[in-house]
Amino acid sequence: MKNQTFKIYIIEDDAWYGSMLQHYLALNPEYEVSRFESPGEFFAQLHNKPDVVTLDYSLPDCDGAEVLRKIKETNPDIRVIIISGQEDVATAINLLKSGAFDYIVKDDDTKDRLWNSILHLREISDLKQEVETLKSQVGRKYDFSEMILGKSDAVKKVFALIEKAVNTNITVSITGETGSGKEMVAKAIHYNSQRQKLPFVTVNVAAIPRELIESELFGHEKGAFTGAVTRRIGKFEEADKGTLFLDEIGELDINLQAKLLRVLQEKEITRVGGSGTVKIDVRIIVATHKNLMEEVKNKNFREDLYYRLIGLPVTLPPLRERGDDICILAKHFTDNFCRDNKLGKKIISPEAQQKLVQYSFPGNVRELKSVMELAVVMTDGDLILPEHITFNTNSSIADLLSKEITLKEFETQLIQHYLDKYERDVLLVAKKLDIGKSTIYRMVQMGELNIR
Secondary structure (H helix, E strand, O other): OOOOOEEEEEEOOOHHHHHHHHHHHOOOOOEEEEEEOOHHHHHHOHHHOOOEEEEEOOOOOOOHHHHHHHHHHHOOOOEEEEEEOOOOHHHHHHHHHOOOOEEEEOOOOHHHHHHHHHHHHHHHHHHHHHHHHOHHHHHHHOOHHHHOOOOOHHHHHHHHHHHHHHOOOOOEEEEOOOOOOHHHHHHHHHOOOOOOOOOEEEEEHHHOOHHHHHHHHHOEOOOOOOOOOOOEOOHHHHOOOOEEEEEOHHHOOHHHHHHHHHHHHHOEEOOEOOOOOEEOOOEEEEEEOOOHHHHHHOOOOOHHHHHHHHEEEEEOOOHHHOOOHHHHHHHHHHHHHHHHOOOOOOEEOHHHHHHHHHOOOOOHHHHHHHHHHHHHHHOOOOEEOHHHOOOOHHHHHHHHHOOOOOHHHHHHHHHHHHHHHOOOOHHHHHHHHOOOHHHHHHHHHOOOOOOO
16 A cells, blocks of 8 residues: 555745755655645645645744644544644643644654654554455455354344444444454454444454553553654554454453543543543454453452443354354355365265264364364365364363253263264273163164264
8 A cells, every 4th residue: 555645735834944844755755745835825725635734833824723723624534743843741732632643843853753753644544545445345245144154043143233233333342252253243343334444453452461552552652661762653543433352351451451441431542651642533342251240350350441341242152052053164164265275165074064063162163164174184085074073182071061961962972072082983982981882872873973
């Protein structure tokens, strides 16, 4: 996207200073830079929609704050950088609250600060242009009935909640086991909502060190800490007007939860090391595999933040509770892997499907995808057989114990586990489990076990 022209307008009554800024910024061949010595000249060309405007605050015949207000009224998407000869903190804060993107004091570092500020603006603009370019594909690509495959009643309930979520900006909290597809649901909500053409930004809270998460979320100013050599825009600003997906929100440090709560209440952020605030318009979707109410009871999660985030709760069922959806997803993953690797079509045999349905999938949809990709690799023909289906058997028994099933169901799955482990050797399995081999053969005849 960066090969497209980025349009910059400079409003500066000092001809020499304005020419200097114009020359400096024009060193980047991707920038189209124009200069205006009065607001009247500028507003006459505002219909050409510049990406960013640098505004001299101390214009002789006009108040810089008034010019800012008129720009925002005409086109709120235009970013305005104030350049002022006075270092007045109160004035700077008021201008930032009024919608200015940055406030830069005229000194020896003005050129460099302006250059860096525009670089960050360009990054945000590129992201928005990328989303705009993909808008014609969004509806088809993110149709949630195609993204979240299945026909089970449990999945139909999720579809109904997504339908409700896409029609408003309500905060959505998604719960479910690891690998159950929480990010997929978040994307389905965003890309079917009114914000679909705007950024979708993901933050995995659990993957970011505690000492960096505040900067990651809210950004930081130059010199805020060792290594902060330039200003950095945080995820909230990147997601402005779009959606911010906070995955594994239950892992957020308790000390940062108060700051997140304030941001959600005030709809503004303060960069680390900064004093001014930046207004934001962001839809929040959070996800966790934890029981947040239990975390509240255990004093690991703030109760006030919990109620701020709970919004519309969406609970994703684990794969083991989705019945025949397992086979639908298995076929989907198989077809995709074959297509991506230019392989012939593979068919999943009924016996292999039965083996899949009998397994509890502790890793959920993510595990099923890996299992089917490996099965495609292992088969030499066009048919995927039970022997091509490989599970992580180390966790199978422990997973059986975690499920609420009848004693008969447990017995059946336990015997099947040993049959799979010992390559259908009925005599060896009967000896291992201290049961009669006739018991196993009887269960096979009744269709309860598979030894093929």
